[in-house]
Amino acid sequence: MKGRNICEYKDCSGLFFNEEMKTIYTLSLLLLIMLSGISCSDSSDNREVPEPEVPEPEVPGTDAAYQVAQMNIATENEAPIVSKDKKDYVNCTVTISSTKEAWNYAGTARIRGRGNSTWLWYPKKPYRIKLDKKSEILGLATEKDWVLLANYRDPTHVMNTFAFVAGAELGLPYTNHSRYVEVTLNGSYIGLYQLTEQVEQGESRVAVDAMQGMLISLDADDGPALNPEGGDNFWSAVYQMPICVKSPEDATTEQLKLVQDDLALLEQSIRDADYDRTAQLLDIASFIDYMLLQELVYNVEVDAPRSIYMHKDKRGRWIMGPLWDFDGGFDFDWSTMYTGHNFFTSYKELVLGTDPANHIGGYRVPSFFTDLFKNKRFVTEYKKRWKEVKEKVMADFWRETNLYIENVSGAMERNAKRWPIDKNYRTEINRMKQWLQQRADYIDTVVANYPSGTK
CATH class of the missing domain: 1.10.1070 (Phosphatidylinositol 3-kinase Catalytic Subunit; Chain A, Domain 5)
Incomplete structure (x- = not known):
């Protein structure tokens, strides 16, 4: 190699080449550059892979069960509800509008007062509703009999709800549920009520045998x-x-x-x-x-x-x-x-x-x-x-x-x-x-x- 320029035989890394080796090295380098741009997926599909969609996290309390629904009750001929006696049911129509559209409801029913001290002593009255046809109400299991608690004595509106929540958490069977509704009766707003199940025997209530339970x-x-x-x-x-x-x-x-x-x-x-x-x-x-x-x-x-x-x-x-x-x-x-x-x-x-x-x-x-x-x-x-x-x-x-x-x-x-x-x-x-x-x-x-x- 005497008299030759050493750069003809050595690259920047210090490796020695002859002309043939330089050609092979150059071609290999070009091939590696080309391969690096090819996806591991099928080379015939050059489409971009979209980012996976991340579902929105659920916000506690946004479930319709915690929301307030609107209930409209219209009695036949706007008859007043004056008694809690079973013989004094008044015919009516009931419509419910929920934040969950599938829970909207319309149907015919009968209504009367209910309760003891709550009916006799307080101006805001509780009611018992008997639907003409068994129906699911606000996501609660299908039945005819429902209760509207006025909670007039309760200044928090959640005393019964707390007890129902506790009972459900403890696993006590057939614990009632809470749904809140604002009620309009014959065109007049009568306030916030707690809608819940009537305590009674039934497949979707207290499910004991009708004859021997x-x-x-x-x-x-x-x-x-x-x-x-x-x-x-x-x-x-x-x-x-x-x-x-x-x-x-x-x-x-x-x-x-x-x-x-x-x-x-x-x-x-x-x-x-x-x-x-x-x-x-x-x-x-x-x-x-x-x-x-x-x-x-x-x-x-x-x-x-x-x-x-x-x-x-x-x-x-x-x-x-x-x-x-x-x-x-x-x-x-x-x-x-x-x-x-x-x-x-x-x-x-x-x-x-x-x-x-x-x-x-x-x-x-x-x-x-x-x-x-x-x-x-x-x-x-x-x-x-x-x-x-x-x-x-x-x-x-x-x-x-x-x-x-x-x-x-x-x-x-x-x-x-x-x-x-x-x-x-x-x-x-x-x-x-x-x-x-x-x-x-x-x-x-x-x-x-x-x-x-x-x-």
Whole structure:
């Protein structure tokens, strides 16, 4: 190589080439450049691959179930609704407009008043609607019978909703749903209502056998004291509680005796605080959840009792529920029951007390609800379950209730103008939230210190 320019034989990287190698290197380089522009996909398809579509994330609370629907009720000849008696139903048409178009509805029905104190004492009336044809309403299962709760006493509009949400979260069977509607009756706006299912036997309601299943209410306003002629009403054999048989409907003498005898067996096992025997007759888990919720919201109507439902299917066990009627809870001031909307004064009042088995520190509720606290195993399970429930009160029950609040607030404002009271719904909702937080903490201490039982 003497006398030759070294650049003829060496590239910039320091490799030595002859002329033939330089040619091969150049061609290889060109080929690599061409190949680098070819896609790994079929070379005959040079179309650009579009970016995958990312679905919009769901915004909590935007579901139509939390929204307010519009309901228009027109009675025949604009007849007034003056009674809650079954014979005084008024023919009407019902139309519903929802934010979800598939939930819009129009049909014929009958309407009457409903309730006890809520019908008699308050200007904003609750109603019972019976559709002429079974229909799905606002996404709820097909049936004829529906309820419009006025919630006039409740300044938050969500006391029943909170209880229904809690019941559903706890898994109590056949817990009612909440839908909010603004109602116009014969052309006049009558405010915000809570639409829910009628508590009754049925495939899409309390699905027990129509002939051999049982649905009863423990209710002083629906029991033998107000129905002296008997019928479907009787005093329970052991605890002398007022009972009304809701199903079988129009029970025969034989069916009525079957309910009486079956309930008496359960009452006796509870009086004996016999856990094993009671567990054969009663779903104890549902009993615990039911009573925990009554105590949480301080529902003193367990005392009378009122609006306490139980059901069982043929050859099954008794189960507590469905839940019903909670606008007398949350530390309601019963001294102002005719005109007041006063709640949340104290979070330290108790239904079952500090020693339920001995009725210490609470209401004198029927011992049907407290005698099991004499049993060590029951008390252990009750305490364990409360620890689980306590964690859900604000994280789950209130969180979902608040979804309704966020979507219903505009209708609450319009309702307040139609039915002005001495309370502001925003203030009362905040008080309810604070009360529940404080009460859950307080009950935590109370339940932890329940006596352990003697049996």
